[in-house]
Amino acid sequence: MKKLTAAILCIIMVLTLAACGGESGDALKGTWSGTHSDYGTVTWKFDGKGKCEMENDFFQGEGTYTIDGEQVTIKLELWDNEVVYDFSISGKSLNLTATDQLAADYENLTKK
Template sequence: MKKFVALLLIVVTLLTLSACGSKDALAGTWSAELGADGTITWTFNGSGKCTMENAYMKQDGTYTIEGDQLTVTLEAWSDPSTYTFSVDGNSLTMNENSGYGISGTFTKK
C-alpha cells in the first residue's frame, strides 16, 4: 500500500509540474496599429479564451493552436479564422490564411 501511495504522489507531482509549463506562446496582450481598423488588441488567456478589441468593438472568443496554425472564433464571426503565426520575443505575427482577415505584427504589452 505504501508503494502505491508513493507512486500516486509521484504521478500527481509530475502532472502538477507539467501543467506549470503548459502556458502557450500567445498568452498575454498584443496590439498593433493596422490602418483603417486602428489599433487592434488581442488578449489570449493561455487557456483557449481570447478577446479582440479595436476602436469600434470588443469581442470575446476562443482559440486553438496546432503547430504554427492558430484558429480563432469570435462571437460575431460566422466562421472561424485560421492564421499562420509566429512569436519572436515580444512580436507576434499573424497572417490570416484566406488573405482577407486581420493580419499583421503585434507587440506584446
C-alpha cells in the same frame, strides 16, 4: 540520508519542470497590442486556456482559439466563421497572417 535528500531534489526538479511546461504550452498567452492601418489600435488577449478577446477602434469581441503547430484558429462570437492564422513570434512581437486571404492580418503586435 543521502537517498532522502536526492529523492527530495528529484521531486523538486520534476515539479519545477512541470510548472515551466505549463507556462510555455501556449505561445500566444498574454496581451498583444499594435496599430492596424484600417482598424487603429488593436489589442488581442489570449488567456492560455482557449478563450480570447479582440478590440480595435470599431469592434470589441470575445471568442475562442486553438493552436495547432504554428497556426491558430480563432472564432469570435460576432464573426460568421472561424479564421485560421499562421502566427510567428519573435521576441515580444507577434504576427498573425490569415490563411484565407480575406481576413485582416495583424503585424508587429507587441506583448504587454
